[in-house]
Amino acid sequence: MKVRQACEAGVPLPQALTQRAVQGPRFISQAELPAGVAYEAHIFDTGSVPTREGLHDFFNGLCWMRFPLTKRRLNQLQAAEIATAGVGQVRGPVRDGLTLFDENAALLQAPDALWDALLARDWTRLLVDLRPLWAQARLVLFGHALLEKLVVPYKSITAHVLREPVPLALGDDLAAWDAWLAQTLHAPLLASKPFTPLPVLGVPGWWPANEDPAFYADTGVFRPQRVAGA
Known part of the structure; x- marks a missing residue:
């Protein structure tokens, strides 16, 4: 059952x-x-x-x-931080990164052109101009808080996509993704907050309204890249 x-x-x-x-x-x-x-x-x-x-x-x-291997890895890293620093009101950068990953992370396997547009937050190129390329991509949600939000979906739900691309060689084998991810995650990486935002209901095929390019004109959700010093 x-x-x-x-x-x-x-x-x-x-x-x-x-x-x-x-x-x-x-x-x-x-x-x-x-x-x-x-x-x-x-x-x-x-x-x-x-x-x-x-x-x-x-x-x-x-x-x-x-993702049993990855969840165990996250727990090992959390436990190591707790053993070193205890549990205080402030988690610290490693535990902050761990918690953010656990609650809200997503994993992306995609062609380089999609990655380039995502990291630039060029939403029109990513989700309109390059829309056909999403047939070659796979986005997998990891964070359990992220999944909970999607039970009652709303436009601004945003995942923190790990900036480490899932190797194309792993195909769609999630057990292989799990093994790769458990080996990839470590404390310094997570402390750096290695994420980039992606409003998930903008992903082609994930929400009927995004068939209209005007869906992406909402800059309150699809926010442009911040200019340094601006």
Whole structure:
């Protein structure tokens, strides 16, 4: 039984996730997280993910199933930072980058021309002029908060696309993407906030309204590149 079906049948979310997780961790109720113990440290020490009922943790659990190696890598990096600096009111640049990736990242495999336009935030070229090239691209959403937002979509939902292009040689094998990504991510990289924005409902084929080029004229969503010193 799939996770959603199990939950609709009354199975608690942690149990439903654990039943479906092949490579992933065990999921436990949030109430089982001991008082005073950091969430990420608990996962690292026990291999168990405290989970609340609701869409946010539902998508987090699905991400553990889809990208088990990467989720473990993120947890290892979080736990290392906590062991070094503890848990304070300010996370620090590494944990900030880790959290941003975990919550809102997306991965892009695409021809160079699309990457060039994306990094330049040349939205018209990226999403109108080069529209046919998107047939050769694949955008995969990683962040569980990002996925949660898309349950009730709105135009300004923006992903943080990792600036490391997914190698074309990996094809559409998400297990290979997972292995590559787990090896790619490290603390200095994430501390640098290696992301570029992409309003996901502007991606060709993702939203009916974007068939009209006027969709991209909204500069409140499709913001131009900032000019240094401006």
